[in-house]
Amino acid sequence: MEEASWLTTIFASPFAQGLLIGLFFCLIVLVRGFLSRRDLSKEVTNLRSHLHTKLEIDSAENERRKQEIEALKQERDNLRITVQSLNQKPGRKEIRQYYLYQTALDMMFEKAPGFAPAWQITLKEAENLFEKSEAGVVPLLKRLMPSNADKQVAEYEKLSKLSLEDGLTGQENS
Numbered sequence: 001m002e003e004a005s006w007l008t009t010i011f012a013s014p015f016a017q018g019l020l021i022g023l024f025f026c027l028i029v030l031v032r033g034f035l036s037r038r039d040l041s042k043e044v045t046n047l048r049s050h051l052h053t054k055l056e057i058d059s060a061e062n063e064r065r066k067q068e069i070e071a072l073k074q075e076r077d078n079l080r081i082t083v084q085s086l087n088q089k090p091g092r093k094e095i096r097q098y099y100l101y102q103t104a105l106d107m108m109f110e111k112a113p114g115f116a117p118a119w120q121i122t123l124k125e126a127e128n129l130f131e132k133s134e135a136g137v138v139p140l141l142k143r144l145m146p147s148n149a150d151k152q153v154a155e156y157e158k159l160s161k162l163s164l165e166d167g168l169t170g171q172e173n174s
Contacts, residue, residue: 010016087093108115 011020087096105119108119
């Protein structure tokens with residue numbers, strides 16, 4: 001019994017009672033801290049898995065975009081090579097030059113009012129010259145090898161005189 005009285009004496013003292021109440025509150029705080037720590041570590045694990053999943057998705061998307069960019073670059077280079085090869089085909093430069101001349105002519109028709117009649121006359125003369133060269137009137141060598149500028153001017157003046165004389169004789173006969 002002495003032992004029981006010794007234990008009751010200790011628990012009866014106000015210091016021991018305050019100590020037990022303090023230890024009880026410490027135990028409650030310790031249990032709550034442990035439970036909070038467990039919940040927070042679960043949440044951190046969950047957030048890490050979400051982050052890992054997001055990084056995998058972003059990585060896959062970045063890889064897909066890189067592959068798409070590489071495919072588009074390759075397609076662009078192939079198209080550039082195709083355009084260059086098509087531009088180097090025979091006749092492409094001439095067609096391009098023709099379009100340039102046609103655009104310039106259209107602009108001249110709009111801008112210069114006296115240009116159209118002079119152009120039509122010059123065009124008819126050039127057509128007559130080509131018809132004569134195709135018929136064999138003008139030698140093949142003259143067609144293939146252009147002469148110097150003085151000879152071209154003289155030939156042009158000679159042809160224009162002939163066309164004017166043909167026009168005048170046609171008017172007198174009517």
